[in-house]
Amino acid sequence: MAESTGVTLTIEGRAVTVPAGTSILEAAKLAGVLIPHYCYHPGLPVAGVCRMCLVELEKAPKLAPACATAVADGQVVHVHTEKALEARRGVLEFLLINHPLDCPICDQSGECELQDYTFREGRAEGRLLESKRFNPVEDFGGDVIYVPNRCILCTRCVRFMADVVQDTVLNVSERGDRAVIGKFEDKDLTHPWAGNVIDLCPVGSLISKDFLNKARSWELDRSPSICPNCTQGCNAIIETRDNMVVRMRPRSNTDVNQYFLCDTGRLNYRWLNETARLEAPLVRQGQRFVAYDWDVALREVVALLQRRRVFVLASPMLSNESLFALKRLLDKTGGAGAFRVERGPEAPLPGVEDLALRAERAANVRGAEMLGFAKSDTPLEGLGSGDVLIMADVGGAPLPVSAEALAKAGAVILLGTTLPDIARVASVVLPVTSMAEEEGTFTNLRGRVQRYMQAKAAPGMARPLWWPVGDLLGALGDRSDAYIASDVFTALAAQVPAFSGMSYDTLGLRGQVASDASRPAGAAR
Amino acid sequence: MGYPHSPHPRETPVLSKYFGDRNAIGLDGWTQRGGYSALEQALGMQPAAIVNIIKESGLRGRGGAGFPTGMKWSFMKPGDGKPHYLACNADESEPGTFKDREIMRWTPHALIEGCAIGSYAIGAETCYIYIRGEFTDPLRAVGEALREAYAKGILGTNAMGTGKTINMYIHKGAGAYICGEETAMMNSIEGRRGNPRIKPPFPAVAGLFGQPTTINNVETLAAVPHILTNGAEWYKKFCLSNPKSTGTKLYSVCGNIARPGNYEVEMGFPFKDFLYDLCGGPPPGRNFKAVIPGGSSVPIQNMAEAEASIMDYEGFIAQGSMLGSGGVIVFDDAQCMVKQIWRLARFYAHESCAQCTQCREGTAWVTKIMERIELGQGTSRDLDTLLDLSTNMTGTTICVLSDSCAAPVVSGIQKFRDEFEAHISGKGCPMRTTTAAA
Numbered sequence: 001m002a003e004s005t006g007v008t009l010t011i012e013g014r015a016v017t018v019p020a021g022t023s024i025l026e027a028a029k030l031a032g033v034l035i036p037h038y039c040y041h042p043g044l045p046v047a048g049v050c051r052m053c054l055v056e057l058e059k060a061p062k063l064a065p066a067c068a069t070a071v072a073d074g075q076v077v078h079v080h081t082e083k084a085l086e087a088r089r090g091v092l093e094f095l096l097i098n099h100p101l102d103c104p105i106c107d108q109s110g111e112c113e114l115q116d117y118t119f120r121e122g123r124a125e126g127r128l129l130e131s132k133r134f135n136p137v138e139d140f141g142g143d144v145i146y147v148p149n150r151c152i153l154c155t156r157c158v159r160f161m162a163d164v165v166q167d168t169v170l171n172v173s174e175r176g177d178r179a180v181i182g183k184f185e186d187k188d189l190t191h192p193w194a195g196n197v198i199d200l201c202p203v204g205s206l207i208s209k210d211f212l213n214k215a216r217s218w219e220l221d222r223s224p225s226i227c228p229n230c231t232q233g234c235n236a237i238i239e240t241r242d243n244m245v246v247r248m249r250p251r252s253n254t255d256v257n258q259y260f261l262c263d264t265g266r267l268n269y270r271w272l273n274e275t276a277r278l279e280a281p282l283v284r285q286g287q288r289f290v291a292y293d294w295d296v297a298l299r300e301v302v303a304l305l306q307r308r309r310v311f312v313l314a315s316p317m318l319s320n321e322s323l324f325a326l327k328r329l330l331d332k333t334g335g336a337g338a339f340r341v342e343r344g345p346e347a348p349l350p351g352v353e354d355l356a357l358r359a360e361r362a363a364n365v366r367g368a369e370m371l372g373f374a375k376s377d378t379p380l381e382g383l384g385s386g387d388v389l390i391m392a393d394v395g396g397a398p399l400p401v402s403a404e405a406l407a408k409a410g411a412v413i414l415l416g417t418t419l420p421d422i423a424r425v426a427s428v429v430l431p432v433t434s435m436a437e438e439e440g441t442f443t444n445l446r447g448r449v450q451r452y453m454q455a456k457a458a459p460g461m462a463r464p465l466w467w468p469v470g471d472l473l474g475a476l477g478d479r480s481d482a483y484i485a486s487d488v489f490t491a492l493a494a495q496v497p498a499f500s501g502m503s504y505d506t507l508g509l510r511g512q513v514a515s516d517a518s519r520p521a522g523a524a525r
Numbered sequence: 526m527g528y529p530h531s532p533h534p535r536e537t538p539v540l541s542k543y544f545g546d547r548n549a550i551g552l553d554g555w556t557q558r559g560g561y562s563a564l565e566q567a568l569g570m571q572p573a574a575i576v577n578i579i580k581e582s583g584l585r586g587r588g589g590a591g592f593p594t595g596m597k598w599s600f601m602k603p604g605d606g607k608p609h610y611l612a613c614n615a616d617e618s619e620p621g622t623f624k625d626r627e628i629m630r631w632t633p634h635a636l637i638e639g640c641a642i643g644s645y646a647i648g649a650e651t652c653y654i655y656i657r658g659e660f661t662d663p664l665r666a667v668g669e670a671l672r673e674a675y676a677k678g679i680l681g682t683n684a685m686g687t688g689k690t691i692n693m694y695i696h697k698g699a700g701a702y703i704c705g706e707e708t709a710m711m712n713s714i715e716g717r718r719g720n721p722r723i724k725p726p727f728p729a730v731a732g733l734f735g736q737p738t739t740i741n742n743v744e745t746l747a748a749v750p751h752i753l754t755n756g757a758e759w760y761k762k763f764c765l766s767n768p769k770s771t772g773t774k775l776y777s778v779c780g781n782i783a784r785p786g787n788y789e790v791e792m793g794f795p796f797k798d799f800l801y802d803l804c805g806g807p808p809p810g811r812n813f814k815a816v817i818p819g820g821s822s823v824p825i826q827n828m829a830e831a832e833a834s835i836m837d838y839e840g841f842i843a844q845g846s847m848l849g850s851g852g853v854i855v856f857d858d859a860q861c862m863v864k865q866i867w868r869l870a871r872f873y874a875h876e877s878c879a880q881c882t883q884c885r886e887g888t889a890w891v892t893k894i895m896e897r898i899e900l901g902q903g904t905s906r907d908l909d910t911l912l913d914l915s916t917n918m919t920g921t922t923i924c925v926l927s928d929s930c931a932a933p934v935v936s937g938i939q940k941f942r943d944e945f946e947a948h949i950s951g952k953g954c955p956m957r958t959t960t961a962a963a
Contacts, residue, residue, distance in 0.1 A: 048723045049880040051921055062920045068723045090917030094886035127910050130893040153879060172718065172879060175701075177889035179879030 009075040024066040024077055025053055035079050036088060036117045038095075038202050039154040040067035043259040045163050050154050052117070054087045055079050063087050085121060092122040098133045098177065099203075100149045108204030110217035114152060135180055140170075141188025143195045143209050143263060148180045151205040157181060157197035164260075164351030167191045181205075192347035192357055195263040199249055208247075210267055215241045223455035224251055224509055226442050227265040228317055228363035228396060228435050232356060233444025234261050235509075238269070238436055238455035245272045245436055245455065253510050256448065260349060262357040271395045271434075272456075276418055278431035279460025289429060294461065298468060300428050302475045304388055304411045305333060311387040311409075312337035313380065314373045316362035317396045319440030320449065321488040322432075322465035323364070323371045324496070326392065329469055330372075332478050335387065337372065338379035340400040341365050358445060362396060363435065367443035370498055370514065386410035391423065392465060395434050399423060415465050431462040438464040439485040441507065443514060449502060450511035530784050533803045537763060539773045540747050541789040544631045550666060552673040555634040561679060563750035567642045568687045572603065575646040579749065581757035583764075583771035588614055588705075588742030589820065589850045591838045594749075600729035601647040601737050609649040610738040612714065613640050613746055615656040615663070616698050616705035619820035620872060621852030624775035625743035627787050629656070629663035632747070633670035639746030641680065641691050642753060647739050650690040655710050658698040668695055702876035706924045707740040708732075709878065720878045721924035744775055766793030770837030774851055778804050781811060781857035796834035796841075800855070811857040815941070819849020821869050822929030824936035825862075845936070861956045862941040863948050866933050867895035873930035884927035887918040891934055898945060901953030908938055908945055 006017040009027060016031040026042070028035045038050035048068035055066045058076035063084060066077075078084060095114060103109045135148035158170045158181065169189055173182030183189075189197065198208045220239040227236040227248065234257035239247040248269045250261035281297030282289035292300075310333040312326050330337055341360045348356035369375060374382070379400055383389060389409035393399050393416040406412060406425050414426040417434050437458040443449050466488050470480055482488045486504040493499040498514040506512060532538060543549035549558055567575055580595025601609055613636070617625040628636055636654070644652045656664050671693060674680045684691040696714050698704050704713045708722035711733045732738025752760045752772075761771045770792040776799070779785045783805030790799065800806065800813065807813050816831040817823060823846045826834065830844040841848045856865060874888035891914055894907055915931035922928070938945055947955045 046723070047880075048923060049882070051882050054921060065723075087917065087921055090914075090921070091882050094882045094890070094917070097886055097890055127906075128890065129904070130890075130897070152882070153885065155880075175879050176874050176877040177879070177885055179885060 007071045007073050009071050009073065009077060011077040012079050018071055020071070022071050024055060024064070024069050024071055024075075027071050028066065028077070028079065033079055035066045036121065037067055038113060038152060039156060041156050041200060041259070043164065044156060044159045044200075047155055047159060050091065050152065052088060052091050054084060054091075056081045056084045088117070088121050089123055092118050093126065095152045096122070096126060097128040098149070099152070100132065102150075106150065106204040107207045107211060107213065108150075108201075108217070112204060113202035133177060138183070140183055140206070142190045143267065144189045144198060145207050145209055145212065146181060146183075147205050147207065150203050151181055152203055153179055153181070154202060155181075156200040156202070157206055160197055160200055161189075161191075161194065164196075164349065165191050165193050166350040167194075169194070170197075192264060193260060193262050193349045195266055196250070196260045199259075199261075211247050215246050220246065221455070223453045225436070225452040225455055226363060226450050227261060228442070229265045229268045229361060230358040231360045231362065231365050231445040232257065232358050233363065233442055233448060233450055233511075234265055234355075235450065236261055236265070238272075240436075240456045243456045245269045251509075255510060256444065256450075257355055258352050260352065260355070262347060262349070264344075264347075264357050272436040274395060274418055274434070277459040277462070278416055278419055278429060279462065280431060281461065282419075282429040284427050294463075294468065294471070297428055297430060298471050298475065301413055301430075301472060304413065304427060305472070305476065308410055309333070309384055309387045310335035311380075311383045311389050312373070313389060313391045313399075313401065314339040314368055315392045315394050315397075316341045316360070316365045316368050316375075317394045317435060318364060318368065318392055318465060319435070319438070319485075320364065320367045320371070320443060320492060320499075321440050321485050322392070322469070323368055323373065324488060324492040325466035325469035325473070326390070327371045327373075328473055328478065329390075329476075332473060332476055336374070336382050338374040338376050338382055339368050340377055340379045340397075341375060342397045354446070360445070363442040363444075366445050366447060367441075367449075370443060370447075371496065380405040380408075383408055388413065390415065391426075392432075393417065393420070393423070394432060394465065415468065417462070430468050431460060432465040432468070433458040433462050437462065440464065441489060444511075447498075447514040448511045449499065449507060449514055451504060451507050451509065530786050533788070535794075535798070535803060536789055537773050537791050538789050539751055539763075540628060540632070540635070540744065540775055541787060544627050544787065546631065549632055550630075550670075552634060552670065552677060555632070559754070560634050560750075561638055561685075563753040564638050564641050564679070565685055567645055567753055568685055568689060572646045572648060575642065575753070578757050579646070579752060582752045582760040583757075583769070584745065584748055584752060584760065585770070585838065586742055587744035587748070587774065587851070589619065589822070589847075591848060594741065594745055597729070597739055597741070598643070598647050600727075601649075601739055603648050605737065608651070608734075608736050609647055610733040610736055611640060611644045611647060611649040611652040612707070612710065612733060612738055612740045613643075613652060613654040613743060614705060614707060614710060614740050615654050615660075615667075615743045616710060617657055617660070617743070617850075618698075618702040618705040619822060619850045619852055620869070621777060621779055621817065621854040622820045622850040623777045623779075624787055624851060626660055626663055628743050628747050628775075629660070629667050633663075633666045634674070635747045635750065636667065636743055637670055637674050637680070637693065639749040640693060641684065642749050643739070643741060643746050644691050644693075645684075645689065649739070650692060652691065652693045653696050653714050653733070654693065655696045655698060655704070655714060657705075658700050664695065664697060671695065701878075702872075703878045703924070703926060706926070709924070710740065711738065718878075720880050723923055748772060763791040764793055764837075765791050766835045767837055767839045769839060774836070774848075776836075776851040776853050778853045778855065780853075780855035781808055781813075781860065782806070782855045783808060790836065792837040793840065794836040796836050797832040799836060800831065800853075804855075807855075807857050811859060813855060814858045814860060815856045815862060817846075817852075817854040817933070819847045820852035821854065821872065822925070822932060823847040823849040824932045825866075825940060826936075827940045859956070861899070861954050862937055862944050863895065863899045864954065866937040867892065867899050869933045870895050870930055873926060877926055877930075881922035881927065883918045884922050884930070887914055887927060888930045890914060891918075891930060895934070898948050899954055901948065901951075903945075903949035905949060907949065908942070912938060
């Protein structure tokens with residue numbers, strides 16, 4: 001589709017110019033016209049089977065499927081004429097005759113394309129006098145349950161497994177109205193990326209065991225975010241209900257993850273719902289911790305920092321903003337910082353270039369390295385005897401410390417979401433937010449800096465980590481006027497050359513690749 | 526020849542000349558009857574010259590659509606550097622059609638010769654003959670003939686000693702009606718589920734294995750050697766009516782008729798004479814009620830239309846139906862049209878590949894409504910619903926299976942509405958042809 005000359009056509013009276021070879025459906029999107037469709041998905045090969053996207057072309061005798069018809073110069077496309085509407089009304093009626101209309105107990109309800117289009121364009125009453133087809137619910141393995149009665153045979157799931165995952169698990173079994181999605185014998189939807197069939201399913205036929213009966217879709221609050229579970233940086237949506245994360249789903253970014261999110265990513269959100277949270281700054285008094293105001297606790301920390309070397313145990317789950325604040329603290333006090341990253345097996349998605357569940361299971365490994373923190377399996381090696389150890393722990397992995405190593409420190413300060421037993425040696429404990437409770441940026445393994453939004457409220461007095469660290473810097477005579485995350489990022493962009501020129505505005509929701517001389521430009525993504 | 530009946534003097538046996546002649550089946554007997562002389566002649570010609578002769582002859586596809594064969598062949602661009610394929614459609618799954626079966630049973634070498642000439646004409650070195658799986662006898666006959674042709678060097682890498690390559694393989698179908706649709710057939714040959722493909726791209730651009738492909742019916746290809754031997758002018762003279770329809774056509778006749786069987790007549794033959802004279806009219810004591818002239822997918826004709834029809838592509842269209850595959854299904858006055866149309870709809874519902882919504886759901890729904898009407902549970906709204914569903918099922922899907930299911934329903938309601946209404950008002954079939962157990 002890289003033709004230099006464009007094709008100009010008119011869709012619903014709007015002129016639009018697109019590259020030759022574009023489908024009418026995609027061209028219509030650019031013209032701001034949604035052509036209803038089910039089987040078409042931009043990340044999958046075109047099937048042209050649901051026949052929902054039939055549109056009227058001037059000078060053509062028959063209606064044309066917009067997904068499978070290429071644009072032509074001077075074409076005039078009508079989406080909402082009586083003829084096209086009648087055809088779509090027919091398709092909707094056919095789809096509904098065997099559909100159970102169990103919307104009140106269906107997980108898809110509220111985000112169901114069959115519901116949406118029927119509401120918009122369908123018939124008010126059904127004409128079927130006969131009984132509906134019935135097939136029992138089937139466990140497809142992995143996180144997936146198949147409810148055949150709701151299925152509209154769009155075959156998105158079959159095509160995703162065959163062409164994108166390239167692990168043929170699903171098929172269309174039988175013919176005619178007996179057809180169902182079948183699973184090959186001895187195969188299950190256990191591929192690390194198989195869970196995407198749940199999002200791809202336009203109706204409530206393929207549903208998540210994890211999300212089953214947990215929430216109605218209209219009760220959810222949705223925030224654009226970044227999956228924190230590996231260095232790929234897949235764009236995601238965090239969905240919460242009553243301040244609890246209940247689901248994580250992919251958000252499309254064709255530069256990173258297309259339309260997909262792996263099962264490890266989508267199911268590993270419970271740590272964001274940790275309930276045993278630190279809610280107030282704690283200062284040690286003898287054998288016990290006493291809760292204080294931030295000012296008191298920060299004064300205690302400032303006192304501990306006087307004339308001592310600082311060692312920062314960072315976390316690869318920290319935002320660029322928080323890591324930048326810690327870096328500035330190190331610059332001020334002298335000292336070093338390191339972090340450890342959890343590892344697991346790598347799992348690529350074969351049909352998409354450079355997309356995988358990465359071995360390094362944390363969001364901001366690259367960002368931490370770029371900001372001067374050393375990656376190490378034994379991060380406390382650099383801790384000098386008598387140093388002040390500042391530990392950052394925002395969840396997602398156990399604190400990589402031992403009691404012996406902690407004993408070397410002159411003092412321990414924890415900036416954490418929780419208070420693990422091993423960290424009870426700390427002199428001061430400061431409550432900070434997890435990535436779901438703050439706004440910030442991560443840098444993925446290809447150097448792409450991407451924003452995530454706050455998805456839920458922080459507990460108690462917890463603050464994003466950069467905030468108390470900024471106050472410490474102020475107390476140490478290095479005051480900055482950063483009050484919100486974007487201020488911190490602006491300062492970061494001004495001081496760290498790799499981020500130069502970036503701001504939250506330029507990052508938008510798709511991110512920007514950091515200029516980093518250590519990598520060839522072609523490898524950047 | 527109205528095999529198994531003796532030939533009728535008004536027939537024009539060209540393709541069917543040796544039906545019933547056991548000695549014509551083998552290679553020796555076939556060469557004695559002039560077989561393979563046309564292939565020998567063809568291999569000495571330029572492929573374009575062959576295409577021109579076929580164009581000139583006016584030969585049109587005998588599978589149902591009636592597309593001009595020479596023009597179809599000319600879509601295969603020579604020298605494009607791609608492998609070309611010829612696929613012979615011997616699936617013959619259209620209900621009421623059994624002409625290709627006889628060609629393959631009695632004259633398998635005629636088909637092989639036609640395939641070989643066709644392959645050479647379109648620049649294909651490989652030809653697949655896709656034979657319906659239930660055709661055990663034709664499969665055996667064509668298989669044996671292929672072995673003979675390879676053994677004699679007619680096929681292979683040095684076809685008839687000319688150094689040209691023509692390879693031919695039989696692919697056995699597995700029982701799906703839809704695999705007679707050309708793009709579904711290509712999927713089936715490739716080992717995929719036999720689902721029709723979206724067009725464009727057309728097979729001549731990207732067909733079998735993504736390469737330029739031509740698909741021809743058995744009867745079409747079997748006519749090719751005759752045209753080459755006798756010339757385009759000879760073939761064009763088989764025309765009693767519209768000059769756009771030339772040659773002879775095989776018709777398979779079944780149903781309530783005195784002499785069912787295969788008949789070969791010139792294009793433009795009067796249908797009335799065909800039914801009453803050649804086929805002997807209705808069974809004793811009965812009258813004809815309706816005819817499906819071109820296989821189950823074409824609209825039903827009442828007798829006024831049928832008797833006014835001229836048997837060619839244009840003639841049947843003029844009387845509200847189509848020539849189709851030439852499968853003539855005849856109903857007499859003892860038949861209930863509602864039951865017959867229900868039976869047809871049930872066939873399409875069973876055979877729908879399930880891709881397109883209108884077809885998957887529509888064929889099954891139409892069948893349920895037809896069943897209900899026949900069993901006496903029809904409502905006054907059913908006929909409107911049927912016509913409305915048929916509209917939605919026509920011209921909206923990838924292939925025409927859905928249209929084929931709608932055609933007999935619409936034509937049936939239009940032409941035999943009184944029977945439908947009698948079923949609905951009388952709470953059952955007035956002819957009592959169906960009991961609740963059926």
